[in-house]
Amino acid sequence: MNPSMAITEAPGLLTADGLTGLIFLVMMATTIIGGIIACCAKRLVRAVAGLIVCFIGVATLYYFLNSPFVAMMQMLIYVGAVCIAIAFAIMLAAPEESQKTGPSGPLSGPLGFITAGIVTFGLLVLASRTKFTVFPKVSNGTVKELGIQFLTSYSMVFELISIVLLVAIIGALVIARAGRSK
Amino acid sequence: MSILALYNNLNTFLYLAALLFGMGIYGLVTRRTLIGMLIASELILAAASINFMAFNRFTAPDPTVGQVFTLFIMAIAAAEAAIGLSIVIAVYRNYKSIDTEDLVELKG
Known part of the structure; x- marks a missing residue:
């Protein structure tokens, strides 16, 4: 994957580039689904499991960005250490009946969704409209x-x-x- | 642009990072337990790291700098998770709860 060489023609599905793109799409979906589970699951244990799925997807994205070492560190540090530490904290500090995470406070429910939506929309617009300079x-x-x-x-x-x-x-x-x- | 060539495009990674950031913000404002908020903040840090790595791969002149930054973000995130979880355990020992509604009085 030479950074200066952009793929211009559409690759076929059964070529090496096409299969790489297919794996990328699958891992991107994994990241997004894991993130949704991590932020919306009712129980904290499920949220941690979603966080692990999301981090595995992010590690694959790092691999696609020409950084296998960072991908390995992502698996070791985030999946292997941080998520396990959070799981231990849930077992130590969250009794079974209080693991329900229902809405509370003024920003919960639709208002929180609107807040996150505004931030996401702003970032998406900013990313799509900015022209970035590519250096050699x-x-x-x-x-x-x-x-x-x-x-x-x-x-x-x-x-x-x-x-x-x-x-x-x-x-x-x-x-x-x-x-x-x- | 074909959908199978998306991995060679800077904007794909930027959009994905924006989505992850939004999920983190949503979790941060809607969760009512401290551990849930910590999980959401990990999502935000992951989104920041993806942005660093994407610019590192596609635009930066020296592709090692973004990797160095991402590794430092990982170290800081590990330190933050350790401190945050120990605070959660200390809070749970004092209040027998990690619900943010129960923690409104700060006098120990």
């Missing part, structure tokens, strides 16, 4: 170049993010432990 590529974005960038240009940010993660984990332990003897 200076590298291929391979994993090797990514590693070189991480340890040269972005090494300071890399170290800082390690400290942020360490502080976040210690802080999470401290907050979750407070008042445990009650």
